[in-house]
Amino acid sequence: MIERALTRQETVSVAAITEEAENVLTLRFDWDQLAAPGQFVMVWLPDVDEVPMSLSYIGGRKGITVKNVGEATKALTSLQVGDRFVVRGPYGRGYHLPQGKILAVGGGTGMASLLPAMERIPADRVDTAIGARTEKELIFEERAKGTSSNVRVSTDDGSKGFHGNAVQLAKEMMDASDHDAVIACGPEKMLYYLHQLCVEKGIPHQMSLERYMKCGAGLCGSCAIDGKRVCREGPVFSGEDLKEMKEFGRQRRDECGGRVRL
Ligand SMILES: Cc1cc2nc3c(=O)[nH]c(=O)nc-3n(C[C@H](O)[C@H](O)[C@H](O)COP(=O)(O)OP(=O)(O)OC[C@H]3O[C@@H](n4cnc5c(N)ncnc54)[C@H](O)[C@@H]3O)c2cc1C
Ligand code: FES
Numbered sequence: 001m002i003e004r005a006l007t008r009q010e011t012v013s014v015a016a017i018t019e020e021a022e023n024v025l026t027l028r029f030d031w032d033q034l035a036a037p038g039q040f041v042m043v044w045l046p047d048v049d050e051v052p053m054s055l056s057y058i059g060g061r062k063g064i065t066v067k068n069v070g071e072a073t074k075a076l077t078s079l080q081v082g083d084r085f086v087v088r089g090p091y092g093r094g095y096h097l098p099q100g101k102i103l104a105v106g107g108g109t110g111m112a113s114l115l116p117a118m119e120r121i122p123a124d125r126v127d128t129a130i131g132a133r134t135e136k137e138l139i140f141e142e143r144a145k146g147t148s149s150n151v152r153v154s155t156d157d158g159s160k161g162f163h164g165n166a167v168q169l170a171k172e173m174m175d176a177s178d179h180d181a182v183i184a185c186g187p188e189k190m191l192y193y194l195h196q197l198c199v200e201k202g203i204p205h206q207m208s209l210e211r212y213m214k215c216g217a218g219l220c221g222s223c224a225i226d227g228k229r230v231c232r233e234g235p236v237f238s239g240e241d242l243k244e245m246k247e248f249g250r251q252r253r254d255e256c257g258g259r260v261r262l
Helices: 002-007 070-074 108-118 141-145 166-176 188-201 239-243
Strands: 009-013 016-021 024-030 040-045 048-059 061-065 082-090 102-107 124-132 151-154 183-187 205-208 237-240 251-252 260-262
Touching: 009 024, 016 183, 016 251, 024 048, 024 237, 040 061, 040 070, 040 260, 048 082, 061 070, 061 108, 070 205, 102 108, 102 166, 108 124, 108 141, 108 183, 108 205, 124 141, 141 151, 166 188, 183 188, 188 205, 188 239, 205 239, 237 239
Parallel strands: 102 124, 102 183, 124 151, 183 205
Antiparallel strands: 009 082, 016 024, 024 061, 040 048, 040 082, 048 061, 205 237, 251 260
16 A cells, blocks of 8 residues: 555656746646646656645646746756656545635645636636736736636736735625635635635635645655645645644644744
């Protein structure tokens, strides 16, 4: 069982590369593993590192959308078409596709996790709020338009769309129209305040969390949040689960297991 969880891996080649924004690009690769919206893979570049990445495309030609923030992501964003890397997974529990009218809220690279779910829901049932610090960091606005009836963007500096953060924009959209569910992925502070808003408004919600991951397969415990393994019981958690988590929005653990305030 342990062996199977860790050795379900394959070497794949970069089939196509799309630049999504400054420092963010999507690597497409052909891989026939079945995957559900919201699941992630462990991506290994031998001699560099192995890191978790959400699947931004889940068909036969899969995709990961990588923001260059450090050693592994720099190496991934330097790959060329034809270069090879190793993937294992897919892992984790993704989104339960909700009924009724949905508000999808993505911050940073969070849209990567949300889009495969949005693409399985008829566009007339989806509104989307995409947040970024500045216009140059916005990703997937055009792709979201193909799968939503109403796409709005927010930038912290006001360079495009709503001047403010994604939670403030989500509140405006919730006030303007009734939503039966919210799905969200992005920086944890954003998710924390969005969770508070959904609780206040009584809207069921699901949010995808990030924690430091080593095995990605439920074995090492490095990704635990209040006793739940983000790689196994998550990364997508319901609003009810989030209400029980004392660490949510407050602290995470670093690669050595030390507590880090968010
Ligand atoms: C379930 C999940 C899905 C993710 N999806 C995406 C995605 O779609 N696109 C994207 O750009 N990023 C995604 N990330 C974050 C990505 O894994 C980190 O940015 C990456 O690991 C950074 O590694 P680095 O060597 O480039 O940077 P480093 O300098 O090593 O680290 C920069 C920061 O990234 C985080 N990080 C580093 N290693 C890990 C690790 N093994 N597990 C979790 N966090 C780590 C830490 O917070 C660290 O402070 C996801 C993380 C998780 C847990
Ligand atoms: S990363 Fe090892 S248990 Fe989650």
